[in-house]
Amino acid sequence: MEVIMEALPALSDAWALILQPIVLGYLVLGVVMGLCIGVFPGLGGIAGLSLLLPFMFGMDPILGLALMVGMVAVVPTSDTFASVLMGIPGSSASQATVLDGFPMAKNGQAARALSAAFASSLFGGLVGATFLTGFILVARPIVLEFRTPELLMITIFGLSMVGILAGRVAIKGLVAAGLGMLVGTIGEGASSGDLRMSSYDFPYLTDGLKLVIVGLGIFAIPEIISLLRRDRAISSEPQLGGGWLEGVRDWFANIWLSVRCSIIGVIVGVIPGLGGSVVDWIAYGHAVQTTKDKSKFGNGEVRGVIGPESSNNAKEGGGLVPTLLFGIPGSGSMAIFIGAIALLGSGQIEVGPAMLKNNLDITYSIVWLLALANVVGTLICIAASGGIAKLTTIRFVLLAPFLFMIISFAAFQSGQNLMDLVALFAIGMLGILMRRFDWSRPAFLIGFVLSTPAENYANQAVQIASSRFRKGFGEGLDYIFSPIVVVLLIITVISVVLGLRQAKNIMAEGDVSSGSKRAPFIFLLAVTAYIAYAFYDAASIPSFSRDRVFPMFVAGVCLVGCVALIVRMMLKPETDTIFADREREGDDAESTYGLWVTLAWFAGLLVLTSLLGFILALGLFLFTFMKFRAGLNAALAATYAGAGLAFMCFMAWLLNRDFPPGLLQEYADLPWPLG
């Protein structure tokens, strides 16, 4: 009671702070800026907040907060555009949206998918804020109950979603997830800095691969290449069906799913250390498990959009708990947010354990600014979705070069290294092959995303637990098998059992026919060879280092899976589902252009970049592509190229970013943006 008596005046103070016209004006400004940046895949909140930082110094705290919160809140809303329309996961928060959102766009239902997503986002944001208003008062002790074993268990629960997304051959999905985890372990180990699959002579890989690159490579590149080969629009229907109202109706029809996924979003967001990486997969898994007819998942099931989108905005709200109450950022953008808060006013707001006691009104202002920003952002997005959805009816060949431009730029921002583009291309190749042979790409991505937390929490839990066991057997058991762990364990087991039983009906990436044996077999052998080498590589790390354990374990399990697959391939006839190959039949096989020719265009952009630097290469690439591949006349092609360059330079100038330099820039000192 006492707590509530303190909270109510703070809540009304917060509303009095928020509902000033100037505060709302700053909020809308922040929202508009956030939407503009959020549609850019791979940039998101970090880029946006960095842009605002120079203005934060000494700014009136509530105005600064309105601006920043407005921006952060809508990034997971606006990145839905890229996920649904282009199949590009805009940020880690919207990976799962791609699975059903993009097929809907291909079916000509882009506006419906978008508005369903936005309605869910809005609702998720509001549910999140409401929940937080009460929860934030009691959150501290609850969050502290989530120790390392609990965090590990949640990570494992997230990994168990692989069961649902594994595809028709469960072992293939498992190996795909393991491969993702192994790719996630590349670089310096967290425990004693031993190198996995990399060397100091080739420093790029020692930092590991970034999520932006892997996400874009695994999802976006295969889709772009595949669409480009067919030489038509994204939407297979010339007439767009499903207006925005229909999407809102879809959401309303599934409102309870939306409520549940929002709650999942807040709760997972609240737990520090995991944040956004698992939440959309858990929500997607939940949506699948609670749907009776699962056959449409992967082919444009609207519930597959509503689930993740409800959770990802709610998660932003939940993420405020570790950020504000513990001073521990749940994500990169939250880390900058903490730093920026220190710059506001005279620095009187101090994020951390004292926040609730000293600044409860500010805390509530942030929570409800977030909710309000969601409302404003969503309304703008829904209003725009009908028009933007028309992009899906444009000949794709006119869009593709700009998509290559954007994803190359986004990938380069992650490490500011030309190698970023090479890595993007390499992962893109892997993505293309996995798509072709029907290896679950979602499973790979889940494995990749959860690899680092799984390894760290496992190592830490083992270490702390063994120290507890030394103190006493009971104390060790208490530590490992806390009530939360036991509950999570039960949920995980149920979800895996149900998931495996249902997995055969869920084709997250559509049906694929089978054909000859040779190509799928060669790919399997290549995957096996990589895994075997990764095992050998990890095994050569000195035995006292913890950095070898996790990759060896994962690679070991995967190798068993690979052997099982090889045996099955040798025994079964070539019509078995294990030999799935998209080049045999269907869209890819009937494409106008070959895979390699299409890929060569993208490779050409990279090679030119390494020679001339990004901007010169891009100009050349856009022009030749438009002229020769799209068949435009020279004047029109030049116009397109010019527009692309102008846009790119404007974005880079605004965000104060550089472009990849090439060999030319080694010798000649060129002015920005050429140099």
Place this chain on the structure above:
Amino acid sequence: MSIQKTKRGVTVGLMAAATASFAFSAHAGGHGIDLEGKTVEWIIPFSETGGSAKWANFYAPLLSEALPGQPTVVVKFMPGAGSTKGANFFQDQEYEDGTLIFGSSGSTQFPFLLGDPRVKYDYADWNVVLASGTGGVAYLPPDLAAKMDGMDATPLQGEDFIYGNQGATRLDLVPTLAWEMLGLNVESVMGIKGRGDGRLMFERGEANIDYQTSSSFLSGVTPLVEAGTAVPMMTWGALDAEGNIVRDPTFPDIPTFKEVCDATPACETSGEKWDAWKAFFIAGFPAQKMVFLPKGASADAIATYTAAFDAVQARDDFAEISAARLGKYPQMTGAAAETAKASATNVSPAAKTFVVNWLQEKYGVSLN
């Protein structure tokens, strides 16, 4: 000097003139550089999210105001390989017109001192224009803190300690070496992403010993101390003008490690181990963050930046605005910064050898 300083900081309008006069007095014949209409790039070899980002974002707008010509100052993040990527990049840059500066941190200093194979940079080439210090505080849960016999840590020697460690070769080697010298049995749990995660581990009761840098201690641990769930154990101390370790001015009531070590029979404040600890403490804390101009910088440029950072500190509100964001620590320029740089980037070969061997024995980390 001090009189000049007070005069200089009175108004912003006078600053440019003052800059010129400082440059003149410091380097006869110099004229200072004018950065009007230019953009100064401040490279931070870490991500947007770390402590160095906070520090640079605090200084950038102030520096922009204080530099002659009020150039735009942008902070550019270049993370990678634990800051060696950005530092190697800076090493390759030649001085042009004073529009490129670099901010290093203890995590840049340590690999340099330890001879990390990835280090291609040399501090001797760089020109320091600002050195910012900080301190660190170790703390314990109340039940363990109560076992300490005054400042004598001997009763804690039988306990099993768990510490969330960011990495054996990082700043964390200062606390872990200190605890080992006190005879404490501290097991490091690796894979912590930042000291905030370490504090969370402490709050969850998984770790039972921890340390935070001063500003994080003030915002993150002080509330715990007030709530009775944490008790400060010792600070690393601060350096006086003669290079002696004295009490940390931000925490005058908390004993230093030196005092605790003196009171604990197992610990010695002399000899190889102590010298190594002190050397790495000095490299990691009293001059933790520094701003550099690249090699070949002109005396004019150095004087201009030095004057600008002096002017920032001479602002009337500097004490107020910096206390919350940087803690009460010396922000050194000119000769003081040179001295700080020298002590932070030179450790005796004996100290280096000791730490390298110690890392090899304790963590199996090989730096050769």
